[in-house]
Amino acid sequence: MNLKLESLKCLPILAVVLLKCWRLIVICLIFFLLVYWICGALVALLILGCALSLYSVSVCFYVSQDHLLFHPDDNNYQSRKLVQTPSAVQLPFLNLFVRSLDGTLIHMYFIRQPEPAGSIAPTIVFFHGNAGNMGHRLQNAAGLYATLHCNILMVEYRGYGLSHGCASEKGIYLDAQAALDYLAARPDVNQNRIVVFGRSLGGAVAIDLAARADYSCRIWCLIVENTFTSIPDITTSLFKYTWLKFVPLFAYKNKLVSKDKIGSVNVPTLFISGLSDTLVPPRMMTELHSQCSANYKQLLQIPNGGHNDTWACHNYYSSIASFLKAAESYVPSPPSSTVEAV
Incomplete structure (x- = not known):
């Protein structure tokens, strides 16, 4: 059966x-x-x-491409069952399950500054990289919370951690949209200070979200870190087979072609590139930066930054703070939303 x-x-x-x-x-x-x-x-x-x-x-x-691309179990064979909570790094949080736009139940942590700061602070929507779950990124979240004095909404893609469903390109895009809709429904969130952050795979998700006209109007700033231009590009880079260059785009089930979307991004954008990244070539971040249409954009290159540890490098948080300070004059025009947690 x-x-x-x-x-x-x-x-x-x-x-x-x-x-x-x-x-x-x-x-x-x-x-x-x-x-x-x-x-x-x-x-x-x-x-x-x-x-x-x-x-x-x-x-x-x-x-089989979904299974080849998405790796929710890579950091720990129990990553689909055990997700560390923000309390492990002394952060206050709400444990949330929200319906994505197709009904899939996704898991999120809302880490909020105490009042009255929580209602006026920026809120970072955090899209993590491939492998493992959002609990593996809590040290980074703690650094953002402490140094930027921001709220953080950590989003678990479908098929990862405790979220239901199976990961796919279309599905994780829907999950990102649902996360922004959730924030829009909260009266205690400053709607003019929503920052979308994505690392690696999460960078492709963040760029897709910021490139959509109905969602970019809700975003104050975009930050992407060590992300790729597209799945065909990163596949060719990783496997070094010349014939891969001739594989047609339709042969890829999951494409994540950020280089075709970044030209539609108009919000202030920070590109964080670890120059010691051996997985995603730093030239891909340079290409995305050059093709971005934002009036205010910045390429931050960190010499000792690897693919997964750029956030631990010197001046990482202070550079983000300086970027956000410089973008203060930009004001989005968010519409209303009625998405609720379940």
């Missing part, structure tokens, strides 16, 4: 693959008929068998 259900789940994915590849399929059929006519049935069937085998492998690869 379970096997039958899993097979049914794959049908929409197979339909998408067929729709995207129908021209290729038609060409292959015409080629097969020509070979059959010229060379006979045996050669034609041999070629057809090879083509079907290649197509089957391609479909399996396409379907």
Whole structure:
């Protein structure tokens, strides 16, 4: 019964693959008929068998890409069950479960400054990188809370930590939108001081959110750290195979093409690039900075910053504080929202 259900789940994915590849399929059929006519049935069937085998492998690869890209268990095999709470680093917090835009239940921590500061302080929406859960980023959150005197909304993507569902590009974008909607529904949050922060995978999520006109109007500033230009670009960079450059974009189920979206970002934007990052080439951060359309943007390059430890480097927090200070004159125009926690 379970096997039958899993097979049914794959049908929409197979339909998408067929729709995207129908021209290729038609060409292959015409080629097969020509070979059959010229060379006979045996050669034609041999070629057809090879083509079907290649197509089957391609479909399996396409379907499995979510599992290849998203790694909620990487930092700890119990990362889907155990999520450290902010109290572990002496932070006050609300434990939240919010419905995403498609109904998926996502987990969040709202770490808030005490009143009266909490109602006027900036609020950072924190989108973490791949691997593990938001509990693995609490030391960084504690540093932001203490040095910037801000509120922090830590967001757990679907399929990560205690959030329900399975991770996908479309899904994590919906989760980011739901997080901003949640803040918009809180009268005790300064709606003119919402900062969206994303590291690595979270940077792609943050850029997508800030590039959407209906959400960028709610964002005061955008901060992205050690993020990539796109999944095809980072795949080519990591695996060094020349042929990967010729893989068409439609072959990637999850694309996260931030370089095509950053031109639509108009809010003040800080790009934090660890120059010792061996996972995401720093040139990708430079490219995103150069293509960003924001009137006020800054590229902060940290010489000793690695992919996951740039936040621990000297002057990291003070540089963010200086950027936010310089962006004070920018005022977003947020609409109202009615999203509630469950």
